[in-house]
Amino acid sequence: MSTLLTAKQLSSQRAGRALFSDLSFTVQRGDVLHIEGVNGAGKSTLLRALVGLVQLQSGQIEFFPDAADDHDWRNQLLFMGHKAGIKAELTAIENLTLQAKLCGCAIDDAWQLLATVGLLGLEDVPAGQLSAGQQRRIALTRLWYSNVPLWILDEPFTALDTDGIELLQQRFAEHTAAGGAIIMTSHQLLTWTPTRLQRLRITGGDA
Amino acid sequence: MNDTSNWAAFTAVMRRDLMVVMRRRSDVLNPLLFILMVVSLFPLAVGPGPDILGRIAAGVIWVAALLSALLGSERLFRDDFLDGTLEQLTLLPQPLPLLAGAKIVVHWLLSGLPLVILAPLCALLLKLPAEGWLTLMATLVVGTPILSAVTAIGAALTVSLGRGGALLSLLLLPLFIPLLIFATGAVEAALMGTAAWPQVLLLAGLSLLTLLLAPFAVAAAIRVSVN
Numbered sequence: 362m363s364t365l366l367t368a369k370q371l372s373s374q375r376a377g378r379a380l381f382s383d384l385s386f387t388v389q390r391g392d393v394l395h396i397e398g399v400n401g402a403g404k405s406t407l408l409r410a411l412v413g414l415v416q417l418q419s420g421q422i423e424f425f426p427d428a429a430d431d432h433d434w435r436n437q438l439l440f441m442g443h444k445a446g447i448k449a450e451l452t453a454i455e456n457l458t459l460q461a462k463l464c465g466c467a468i469d470d471a472w473q474l475l476a477t478v479g480l481l482g483l484e485d486v487p488a489g490q491l492s493a494g495q496q497r498r499i500a501l502t503r504l505w506y507s508n509v510p511l512w513i514l515d516e517p518f519t520a521l522d523t524d525g526i527e528l529l530q531q532r533f534a535e536h537t538a539a540g541g542a543i544i545m546t547s548h549q550l551l552t553w554t555p556t557r558l559q560r561l562r563i564t565g566g567d568a
Numbered sequence: 569m570n571d572t573s574n575w576a577a578f579t580a581v582m583r584r585d586l587m588v589v590m591r592r593r594s595d596v597l598n599p600l601l602f603i604l605m606v607v608s609l610f611p612l613a614v615g616p617g618p619d620i621l622g623r624i625a626a627g628v629i630w631v632a633a634l635l636s637a638l639l640g641s642e643r644l645f646r647d648d649f650l651d652g653t654l655e656q657l658t659l660l661p662q663p664l665p666l667l668a669g670a671k672i673v674v675h676w677l678l679s680g681l682p683l684v685i686l687a688p689l690c691a692l693l694l695k696l697p698a699e700g701w702l703t704l705m706a707t708l709v710v711g712t713p714i715l716s717a718v719t720a721i722g723a724a725l726t727v728s729l730g731r732g733g734a735l736l737s738l739l740l741l742p743l744f745i746p747l748l749i750f751a752t753g754a755v756e757a758a759l760m761g762t763a764a765w766p767q768v769l770l771l772a773g774l775s776l777l778t779l780l781l782a783p784f785a786v787a788a789a790i791r792v793s794v795n
Contacts (some may be wrong), residue, residue, distance in 0.1 A: 411658055415795055435661040444652025448584065450591035459587075462580040463660060465573045487591070 363390050364427050365511045366411070371420030373406055380406055381563050383478055384420070391512065391537050393555040394544045398563035404546040405443065407563065411544070412440045424511075435484050443519070445500040449489030453480050453499050461506055467504045478502055478528070483563050492545040493520040504532055512536065514545040527552070569732045577662040581670040588647075589678055595643060599636035600686065606632040607690045618695045625694035626704055626755035632690075633683055633708070634744050637715040641740065642733045644675060644723035644779050645790070654727070655794045664790065665783035672720045672782060673712075680712030696755075703758035703768065705752040710772040717782035724789035747771070 365388045372382040380403030388394050409415040411422060418469050424434035447456050454471055461468045468474060475481050478498040488496050497520045504512065518526050530553040533543055537555055551558075590598055610628050614620055648654040657667050687708050691701050722740045726732030754767035 414655060414658065417765070418582070433661045435659060440651060440656075440659050442655060444655065446652035446656045448588055448651065448653065449647075455587060459580055459584045463656075465576060465665055478713075496713045 363373055364388070365390060365392075365425060366425055366544075367423050368411070369421045369423075371407070371422070372408065372418045373403060373410060373415070374418050375403070384561070384563075386559065386561055388511070388542050388544060388559075389557070390540045390542055392542045392557050392559060393533070393537060394542070394559045394561060395551070396546045396563065398546075402563045404563060405515050406424065406520065407548055408440070408513055408544065408546060409442065411513055412438065414440075414442075438513060439503060439509050439511045440515075441500060441503070441517065442515045445496050447488045447496045447499050450487055451497075452485050452487055453491070454484040456499050457502050460500075460503060464478060464503070464507060466506050466508070472517070474502045474505055477505055494522060494525060498525060504529075504536070506535050510541045512541065512543045512545075514543065515547055516548070518547055518549045543555045574634050574662050574666055577660060577669075578666055578670045581657070582665050582674050584653075585671060585674040586677075589674075591692050593749065595640065596682070597715075599640045599679060600682050601640060602636045603629075603632045603683065603686065603690065606635075610694060616695075621695045622697050622700075622759070625691060625696035626700060626707075627752045628694060629690045629704065629709075630711075630748055630751050633715065634741075634748060636683075637679065637719050638737050638740060640679065641719040641723050643687055644671070644720055645727040645793075646723075649727045651794065654790060658791060658794055660736050664787035666725070668720065668786035668790065669783040672717050672779075672786070675720060676713050676716040680708075680716055683712055684708045697759055699761070700755045700759045703764045706764075706768050707771060710768060710775045711747055711751050713775050714747050714771075714778045715744070717778045717786075721782055721785045721789060724786045724793060728736070728791075728793040747774070750774075 367387045369385050369435065369465045371384040374378045384407070396407060398404050406415055408506055425437060446460070448459075451459070453475060457471050457474060458468070461471075469507060472481070474485070478501060480498055483491060483495065488499060491499075501517070517529060521529065526549065530551060533555070534553055537543065537557070607628060610624075611621055614624070645654060648657070658664055660667065684705065687705050688701065691704055698702060718740060722736045726736045726739070729735065750767045750771050754764040754771070757767060758764040
């Protein structure tokens, strides 16, 4: 099972405007697919369409085409959109443990995870009182404890400081080295060069 | 997916909602205070004579319950939608109707159950004759789950509309009318000394049907809303 995702001839229109058409790509284990494009080009729409949050006009998306058993693809991928998915009323540690419980992941040491993302000492503050970057860090802890092969990340570096971006790229490197794949959008240039980087440019209308 | 992971996700959704609500108790207390205010103002407005009050008691309590359900309905999925937890729910491998069911259960625990517990107090304030009390409690026990379930459908449909409050009320109110008619009819029958159980059983049937189907409707509405 080396191919994680194949997409064929994806086309999307939003508000009467063609965002992209005939977009095809394949994501293998170890790949990083960096989707580029100006604001409003349709990057987020593409990512949301991949996980089924948005309907496409046409095209075919197949997860894990090589998988022998027909298990649920939702088990095998992680999607993070613009919204962090963090409850403002709950503290960092509560958000973290509930999120892990929801995805059925076992976490050995929640405190260790918080220390990794640099939130130790803030664990009992309601997330609503933390900064946007700190909330983002809570959400990003998922990347440390989940063991799914495919990550789909929409602007993962948003609101993070340079240390945070560095930390996240180190995690990306570990993930791809372990055979995982990442599909992401980002306006930031990666300081880390993945061994197998694909770039996909969406230019509103003709991809 | 196996049953244990379904159950784990169900309880995780319930726990998260309950924990969030415990941090903002006013959201739960407001609708209940509203009901208590309506119920305590009515005797002042229509006069304390037990003959009038006793006859309108069940109607007043049920109308207050319906309006208070509408009052808090908009908030049911709003925060989840805004902070992205709703879209994460749709991406879980567990069936979405199950998770929607968890949210309905929590909503009932926080709005329906307190109402059932408050009902004797409301009945006392409105001087509902003693023979109607049990029936009133019974209609609230079987009727409030319908309120929670139908409210959840409306809230899920309108959550992406920004300010969908007025639309939501218009959408839900007609659906609550049968509930109101049968519930007050049951209490009236009890007061007249005739059998109230046909209406109560009918409500119970409606309740079961709604509880069975609503999670699927809510799930479909959520999928449309996060699109």
